[in-house]
Each structure stands twice: as C-alpha cells, then as structure tokens.
Amino acid sequence: MLRTIDLRGTRPTQTELLALVPRAGTDVSGALGTVTGLIEEVREHGEAALLEQAERFDGIRPAAVRVPETELDAALAALAPELRAAIEGTVERVRAASRAQVPEPRETVLAPGAVVRQRWQPVGRVGLYVPGGKAVYPSSVVMNVVPAQVAGVASIALASPAQREHGGRIHPTIAAVARLLGVTEVYAMGGAGAIGAFAYGVPGIALEPVQLVTGPGNVYVAAAKRAVQGVVGIDAEAGPTDILVIADDGADADLVAADLVSQAEHDELAAAVLVTDSAAFGEAVLARVRARADATPHRERVAASIGGAQSALVLVDDLAQAAAFANAFGPEHLEIQTRDDEAVLAGIENAGAIFLGAYSPVSLGDYAAGSNHVLPTGGTARSSAGLSAATFLRPQQIVRYERDALEQVAPVVAALSAEEDLPAHGEAVRARFADDAHGTGR
Structure with a gap:
C-alpha cells in the first residue's frame, strides 16, 4: 500500500524536496552496456541480428523483419468496426490538437533591408517505436504518427516487437492502425535493436537511417535512445509511467483512487502519488485504493506499483506546498482535483500533461482527450516536454540583409x-x- 511522506510543519528546500520525491529503483545508465552490444549486433549483422534478438527476447522468430503490406491490409480489414470508430475519433481529436502546435512563420524587420525570417522545417524521416510487452498500444501509434504527419514529415517508419501469440507478427491492432494512418513501412522489431536499426539503417531490408526516433518503451529502449543520441535525435528517454494527484477534501476519494489505480496497472514500476492537505481525505483514498486494487484484473501488477518505493501518499500543510512538491516530482501526468483548480494550477511549473477537475482523468488523455500521451517520465518533465507536432519541427532562421x-x-x-x-x-x-x-x- 502507499507509503506516507509527511511534510506537515516543514518547509523543505528545493534540494530537500528533490531528495524526498519517490522514485523507482531503475537506472537507465545501468542498461547502457547491454544495449550498446545489441545495437552493435544490428550494425554488424543487420536483419539476422534483429531476427535473433526477437527470438531471444520476444520468444518468437518472425518470418521477416519488414511487415508485408498485405499483412497490414488484412489487419485493417479485420479490425472490429466499433474499435475502428473509436480509433478514428481519437485520430481526429489528436490531429486537431496537433495543428495548434505548429508555429506560424514569422518575419522580423530589424531595419530597412535587414530581415530575419523564422520558419519551422519538418524532419525528413522519423522512426516511431510502439512497445509490446504487457499490453497492446494502438493509441501509441496514433500519438506518434499523427503529430508527425501534421508537422509535415515525409517519411515515417514504425517498429513494434514481434508477438509470440501472433506467430511472430506484430500485434494485428498495431498493424491495422498503422495502415489506417497510411504508414506502410512497418517492422517487426523491438527493444534496443529496433532503436539501433532506426539510427544506423539496415541495408539488407532497405531500412534507411532516420533523423529522429520517438515513442515510449522500457528501460532498455530508453537506454538505447541515450546510446544513439547524437547519431539521431530523440524525443525523450521514456520510462515507467507516473501520475501525481493534488487533491483536497472537496474531491471524491473514490475517483482519485480510480485514477491512481488506472496508472498503476501499466507496470509494476509505475508511480502513483497523492498529495493532499487533508490526512482524513488521504486515509479515505487509501481505503478506496485497497478496494479497487483488490478488484481489478491486474491486481498483482497494481499491488506491486502502489507498494513500491516510487508511490506515496504525501501530506502537506497547504496546496501551495502541494504545488511545490509536484514541481520537484515533475510528473508525467498531473491531476488537480481541488475546490480551486486554477489557483493550484498557477503554482505549477513542471508537468508533462495537466488534467483539471473530476471529469478530466488521465485515462481520458491516454485515449480521447486530443492531447498526446507520449510524455516525459521519471521527473524529466522538469526539463522536457511531451511529444507534439513541434517535436518533429526544427526552427530555422533565414537572414537577408x-x-x-x-x-x-x-x-x-x-x-x-x-x-x-x-x-x-x-x-x-x-x-x-x-x-x-x-x-x-x-
């Protein structure tokens, strides 16, 4: 169950707050040695290395790394109508919100005949990674592909791990959504090898190197991104998900508990944090978390998450201190459920995405809000932003004197x-x- 961090009666410095925030015991740097070897295997042996790594890590050897277009077409044809409608609705919302992220060109006239123009040039080619693992993530296909398309990226390649349950093919729903969005360059490859393949290319399967790699993944994917950064650009070193909820006793304890559990079901290392100025409310939420955790299908995963070092109930004197703690934590997802959400929001500086009020749960953002769910994790929201159309754009200054x-x-x-x-x-x-x-x- 959530451990308690009691900050009442204290005023920690920023340094002390950073030391107090709960974190999982994962370390990307510790995986660098492993992923470097995997990337080098791909550079040296190409498709053969990717096939061997799939067999080693995914338990299945694909027939080929490149997914045939006929397989993508068949997957789309087999997609259930109600699921297709849900995906298409999400695509339209994300596309609309992404358009707002493309800056307009600007021209600054500094003097007669002295002009600096600002334009935003899309990256020419990107590699988008969609994880496999504990769940299937068609929504991650949407969140990666749509902003890239809105930005004007001309060449998009997508990778997702081979699935043993599907005979070495990528998950058919992933294949279907890729085809729905017009992406036909799709690869059955996962983990560090996939990131290396994107960065350096695989001539034997006509996989050309990309300029930018985006998408979430496990610690090995994050480490691989770090290893290839400089050869290619990356969006972020995404790791296990996290949620931080700021709530007072005017909130609904059961709804707050539902939101904490919803993120805890992602991964045993997912972080679920409640920050409140009411000890009684905190106890009420804990009771509802217990009940919901016991009843959810992924109860073991949820129990590991909420019982881990990365999760906590944080008691504070007031909501200003709650905002200060949230800024130190740098949550991927921040929910604010208080009597005056806007007042609390005014004190927030660091967050990947912010959800205001009882009817804006994080799970809405995961699927249908229109916002992007590929967000900075592990506290990196203190310095990084989530995936957007702007991720795929480079500001260029054009000077004419x-x-x-x-x-x-x-x-x-x-x-x-x-x-x-x-x-x-x-x-x-x-x-x-x-x-x-x-x-x-x-």
Missing part, C-alpha cells in the same frame, strides 16, 4: 570580431565595401 543594412552594422561586427580575436570575421564584412573596381563591391 541588403547592402545598406549590412553597412549599418559593419562596425558592430568589426568591434566584436576584434575583441574575440577573429579578424577574418570582420574582414568578411569589410570585403563587401571594397572599391567596386576590384570587383568586390555591390
């Missing part, structure tokens, strides 16, 4: 280049104002 405009700032360039002992910088400007007879003028 006319002759007179350059002449106006030439003394600035000369002064700074002289101070930095880079005289050729200044000369590159002065050369443009040499005598026209020498052919270097206007």
Whole structure:
C-alpha cells in the first residue's frame, strides 16, 4: 500500500524536496552496456541480428523483419468496426490538437533591408517505436504518427516487437492502425535493436537511417535512445509511467483512487502519488485504493506499483506546498482535483500533461482527450516536454540583409570580431565595401 511522506510543519528546500520525491529503483545508465552490444549486433549483422534478438527476447522468430503490406491490409480489414470508430475519433481529436502546435512563420524587420525570417522545417524521416510487452498500444501509434504527419514529415517508419501469440507478427491492432494512418513501412522489431536499426539503417531490408526516433518503451529502449543520441535525435528517454494527484477534501476519494489505480496497472514500476492537505481525505483514498486494487484484473501488477518505493501518499500543510512538491516530482501526468483548480494550477511549473477537475482523468488523455500521451517520465518533465507536432519541427532562421543594412552594422561586427580575436570575421564584412573596381563591391 502507499507509503506516507509527511511534510506537515516543514518547509523543505528545493534540494530537500528533490531528495524526498519517490522514485523507482531503475537506472537507465545501468542498461547502457547491454544495449550498446545489441545495437552493435544490428550494425554488424543487420536483419539476422534483429531476427535473433526477437527470438531471444520476444520468444518468437518472425518470418521477416519488414511487415508485408498485405499483412497490414488484412489487419485493417479485420479490425472490429466499433474499435475502428473509436480509433478514428481519437485520430481526429489528436490531429486537431496537433495543428495548434505548429508555429506560424514569422518575419522580423530589424531595419530597412535587414530581415530575419523564422520558419519551422519538418524532419525528413522519423522512426516511431510502439512497445509490446504487457499490453497492446494502438493509441501509441496514433500519438506518434499523427503529430508527425501534421508537422509535415515525409517519411515515417514504425517498429513494434514481434508477438509470440501472433506467430511472430506484430500485434494485428498495431498493424491495422498503422495502415489506417497510411504508414506502410512497418517492422517487426523491438527493444534496443529496433532503436539501433532506426539510427544506423539496415541495408539488407532497405531500412534507411532516420533523423529522429520517438515513442515510449522500457528501460532498455530508453537506454538505447541515450546510446544513439547524437547519431539521431530523440524525443525523450521514456520510462515507467507516473501520475501525481493534488487533491483536497472537496474531491471524491473514490475517483482519485480510480485514477491512481488506472496508472498503476501499466507496470509494476509505475508511480502513483497523492498529495493532499487533508490526512482524513488521504486515509479515505487509501481505503478506496485497497478496494479497487483488490478488484481489478491486474491486481498483482497494481499491488506491486502502489507498494513500491516510487508511490506515496504525501501530506502537506497547504496546496501551495502541494504545488511545490509536484514541481520537484515533475510528473508525467498531473491531476488537480481541488475546490480551486486554477489557483493550484498557477503554482505549477513542471508537468508533462495537466488534467483539471473530476471529469478530466488521465485515462481520458491516454485515449480521447486530443492531447498526446507520449510524455516525459521519471521527473524529466522538469526539463522536457511531451511529444507534439513541434517535436518533429526544427526552427530555422533565414537572414537577408541588403547592402545598406549590412553597412549599418559593419562596425558592430568589426568591434566584436576584434575583441574575440577573429579578424577574418570582420574582414568578411569589410570585403563587401571594397572599391567596386576590384570587383568586390555591390
């Protein structure tokens, strides 16, 4: 059951808060040695290594790594109509919200003839990872593919682990949603090997290297992303999910408990944290968590999560202290269920996604809110943002100065280049104002 961290009567410093926040005992750096070897196997042996790794880690050897389009077509044709309708509705919501994440081009005129334009250029090719493991995640296909498409990415490759239950094919629902979204470059590969294949390419199966890898995964996927960063861009080192709920005694204890349990069912290392200024309310939530945990189909997984070091009931003096604790925790998902949600929200700086009120549960964001559920975990929301259309865009500044405009700032360039002992910088400007007879003028 949730352990208790009692901060009442104290005012911890930021350093002390960071030391107090509950965390799972996972360490991405500890997996780096393992994943580096797996990536090197793929670089050296290509498809053969990916097939061997699938057999080793997924318990099945796919017939081939590249998924045939006929298999994608068949999966889409077999998709249950009600599930297809739910997915299509989610796609439309995510597409609409993602459009708002694409900045408009801007032009700044600094002086006559001195213009700096800002444009947002999409990455040309991306690799999207959809995990397998304890559950099937068609929603993760939507959350990865749709913002990439909205951003204007021209080439999209998708990978998901081979499934023993499906004869070495990727999960048919994953295949169906990929085809529904128009993604036909799909690979049955998982874990560190898949990330390495995206980063370096696999010539034998015509898998070209990508520029950016996105998508959630386990600690080995996170470690592999760290290992290839620099060769390719990554969205984040996503790890086990977490939820932090700030609630006062005006909230419904059973609804708060339901939300904590909903995230705990993802993984034994998932974090479920309640921060409240009411000890009585905290006890009421604990009672409902016990009842719901005992009744849920994944009760063993939930019990491990809420009983782990990463989960806690945190008692605070007031909601301002609750917000300070949340900022130190940096939750992937933050729910605020209080009498004045907006007042609490004003104190929040660090969170992947924020859900306000009793009718905005995290599970809504996982599927149908329109927001993206690929979010920073493990406290990385303190410095990182969730996946969005902007993830797939690169800001580029385009500079155009006319002759007179350059002449106006030439003394600035000369002064700074002289101070930095880079005289050729200044000369590159002065050369443009040499005598026209020498052919270097206007």
